[in-house]
Amino acid sequence: xxxxxxxxxxxxxxxxxxxxxxxxxxxxxxxxxxxxxxxxxxxxxxxxxxxxxxxxxxxxxxxxxxxxxxxxxxxxxxxxxxxxxxxxxxxxxxxxxxxxxxxxxxxxxxxxxxxxxxxxxxxxxxxxxxxxxxxxxxxxxxxxxxxxxxxxxxxxxxxxxxxxxxxxxxxxxxxxxxxxxxxxxxxxxxxxxxxxxxxxxxxxxxxxxxxxxxxxxxxxxxxxxxxxxxxxxxxxxxxxxxxxxxxxxxxxxxxxxxxxxxxxxxxxxxxxxxxxxxxxxxxxxxxxxxxxxxxxxxxxxxxxxxxxxx
Amino acid sequence: xxxxxxxxxxxxxxxxxxxxxxxxxxxxxxxxxxxxxxxxxxxxxxxxxxxxxxxxxxxxxxxxxxxxxxxxxxxxxxxxxxxxxxxxxxxxxxxxxxxxxxxxxxxxxxxxxxxxxxxxxxxxxxxxxxxxxxxxxxxxxxxxxxxxxxxxxxxxxxxxxxxxxxxxxxxxxxxxxxxxxxxxxxxxxxxxxxxxxxxxxxxxxxxxxxxxxxxxxxxxxxxxxxxxxxxxxxxxxxxxxxxxxxxxxxxxxxxxxxxxxxxxxxxxxxxxxxxxxxxxxxxxxxxxxxxxxxxxxxxxxxxxxxxxxx
Numbered sequence: 001x002x003x004x005x006x007x008x009x010x011x012x013x014x015x016x017x018x019x020x021x022x023x024x025x026x027x028x029x030x031x032x033x034x035x036x037x038x039x040x041x042x043x044x045x046x047x048x049x050x051x052x053x054x055x056x057x058x059x060x061x062x063x064x065x066x067x068x069x070x071x072x073x074x075x076x077x078x079x080x081x082x083x084x085x086x087x088x089x090x091x092x093x094x095x096x097x098x099x100x101x102x103x104x105x106x107x108x109x110x111x112x113x114x115x116x117x118x119x120x121x122x123x124x125x126x127x128x129x130x131x132x133x134x135x136x137x138x139x140x141x142x143x144x145x146x147x148x149x150x151x152x153x154x155x156x157x158x159x160x161x162x163x164x165x166x167x168x169x170x171x172x173x174x175x176x177x178x179x180x181x182x183x184x185x186x187x188x189x190x191x192x193x194x195x196x197x198x199x200x201x202x203x204x205x206x207x208x209x210x211x212x213x214x215x216x217x218x219x220x221x222x223x224x225x226x227x228x229x230x231x232x233x234x235x236x237x238x239x240x241x242x243x244x245x246x247x248x249x250x251x252x253x254x255x256x257x258x259x260x261x262x263x264x265x266x267x268x269x270x271x272x273x274x275x276x277x278x279x280x281x282x283x284x285x286x287x288x289x290x291x292x293x294x295x296x297x298x299x300x301x302x303x304x305x306x307x308x309x310x
Numbered sequence: 311x312x313x314x315x316x317x318x319x320x321x322x323x324x325x326x327x328x329x330x331x332x333x334x335x336x337x338x339x340x341x342x343x344x345x346x347x348x349x350x351x352x353x354x355x356x357x358x359x360x361x362x363x364x365x366x367x368x369x370x371x372x373x374x375x376x377x378x379x380x381x382x383x384x385x386x387x388x389x390x391x392x393x394x395x396x397x398x399x400x401x402x403x404x405x406x407x408x409x410x411x412x413x414x415x416x417x418x419x420x421x422x423x424x425x426x427x428x429x430x431x432x433x434x435x436x437x438x439x440x441x442x443x444x445x446x447x448x449x450x451x452x453x454x455x456x457x458x459x460x461x462x463x464x465x466x467x468x469x470x471x472x473x474x475x476x477x478x479x480x481x482x483x484x485x486x487x488x489x490x491x492x493x494x495x496x497x498x499x500x501x502x503x504x505x506x507x508x509x510x511x512x513x514x515x516x517x518x519x520x521x522x523x524x525x526x527x528x529x530x531x532x533x534x535x536x537x538x539x540x541x542x543x544x545x546x547x548x549x550x551x552x553x554x555x556x557x558x559x560x561x562x563x564x565x566x567x568x569x570x571x572x573x574x575x576x577x578x579x580x581x582x583x584x585x586x587x588x589x590x591x592x593x594x595x596x597x598x599x600x601x602x603x604x605x606x607x608x609x610x611x612x613x614x615x616x617x618x619x620x
Binding site for chain 2: 092097098099100101102103104105106107108109110111112113114115129297298301302305306309
């Protein structure tokens with residue numbers, strides 16, 4: 001029997017980890033052998049959720065072709081965000097909620113993407129369509145993913161489907177949605193113990209934009225004060241990483257106030273014309289205001305892609 | 311309100327036309343305005359189905375950006391098989407059953423692909439999931455698509471899901487599946503009135519294989535005799551079109567005996583090493599035997615892609 005490794009993107013977030021676990025369970029319900037794995041250590045927020053529902057973090061892998069010939073991707077499809085040796089295995093399943101870019105297969109596959117707030121919401125629908133029960137712990141992780149990706153329904157990526165799924169999952173997981181939700185979100189905002197490198201890379205993704213490589217990290221905070229006190233150290237480290245990467249066009253750090261639903265961006269690059277054009281605000285001392293912006297996927301990536309493409 | 315144009319691939323076949331019509335109906339059930347269109351005139355088999363169920367052929371378009379800003383694709387995703395100005399519109403929906411290649415979006419979208427015999431089968435599942443009734447004529451066209459794509463369940467692409475969908479759709483359409491199925495398939499096999507150009511292009515698709523452009527056409531017959539009598543005329547026309555295209559690596563015509571489930575391939579190209587490697591048979595006088603081959607998607611494209619890639 002084919003064994004599947006199931007994984008989300010590099011720098012895993014709660015949706016990537018929860019969806020890998022849920023998709024593995026879904027595949028096993030369909031008679032497949034499947035194991036969730038991760039392309040990096042889990043972040044604080046995900047660790048909080050795993051601990052709360054008493055689930056072990058998935059094993060970390062850096063390659064997959066040495067173990068299996070077939071894989072399932074969740075919460076991503078772009079090869080720059082995936083495992084290094086993706087081209088050496090066959091992708092048979094993708095469940096995702098992002099744009100499609102740099103993804104190619106030689107064979108037909110199962111690909112399910114919807115433009116909604118969270119991969120776990122799509123998985124919830126798949127469980128419902130197949131009348132599969134969801135175990136309490138997996139429901140708790142899927143709920144955590146939805147809370148995380150939608151910032152407790154404040155993100156503009158949120159749909160009714162995400163809210164409805166979260167309500168149903170909170171019943172199965174037996175938690176109070178609002179109370180657990182705020183506890184979960186706050187668990188990821190204590191940045192005081194993090195190095196600049198950790199802050200920049202804990203939730204960073206690379207994007208190909210019209211042939212240019214753009215790196216966009218994001219951190220959640222409950223106020224801007226503490227992190228802006230570290231602005232020059234963050235910019236120094238961004239510049240160091242930018243130079244080290246060699247092929248980057250732009251590096252962005254989105255700092256998001258999850259209580260006020262606003263962001264500030266820090267940028268390093270050769271020029272910021274595309275950034276200013278994308279967001280229609282000036283870049284002052286490598287910083288820009290992004291009022292109302294909380295979603296990288298919906299409020300940053302398309303605008304920057306458009307700006308570089310046109 | 312956004313109006314969607316909904317269309318399948320160039321050189322439309324029955325699945326592309328039926329799925330465009332069914333997807334438009336599905337979108338309208340969801341409150342969207344949608345119109346099915348086609349990227350070319352319908353073939354004889356599709357005309358038979360449309361006539362049988364008293365449905366007009368979709369309007370033919372060559373561009374879409376002059377009419378709408380948003381589109382839905384069915385039965386394809388590869389830009390080389392789609393409308394010329396695809397890059398100028400936003401793709402919000404894809405329902406397909408092919409590999410994913412050369413497809414990029416800037417925004418998240420609804421993308422549903424499954425590795426099954428027919429796009430219409432996926433649409434049937436979508437209707438069932440939403441508890442939408444399917445009108446008799448649309449059911450008849452969706453049934454025709456499944457019969458066409460699976461060669462009445464003889465193609466290796468056929469799954470239980472295709473058979474089950476066809477059985478349910480035949481009840482709604484009020485036809486005898488076997489009788490209507492053979493009538494439909496035979497309606498596409500009278501090639502005597504077709505020119506060589508028509509035979510080569512009625513069901514031809516371009517594929518990007520590791521940067522090389524490969525064109526693969528397919529015709530269905532009930533025996534090989536009549537068409538092989540025209541072999542030299544077909545090869546002459548293939549050579550003319552090959553030279554005219556300029557950027558083709560290989561041109562293939564798959565001639566499929568739908569009663570015996572065998573094919574013969576005719577090939578034009580600079581060399582046939584990749585073809586011989588892909589199918590493990592010699593190319594003799596630009597012809598190769600393909601016993602048991604009926605599916606371009608499953609038995610031709612992956613093998614050739616692999617052969618060019620490795």
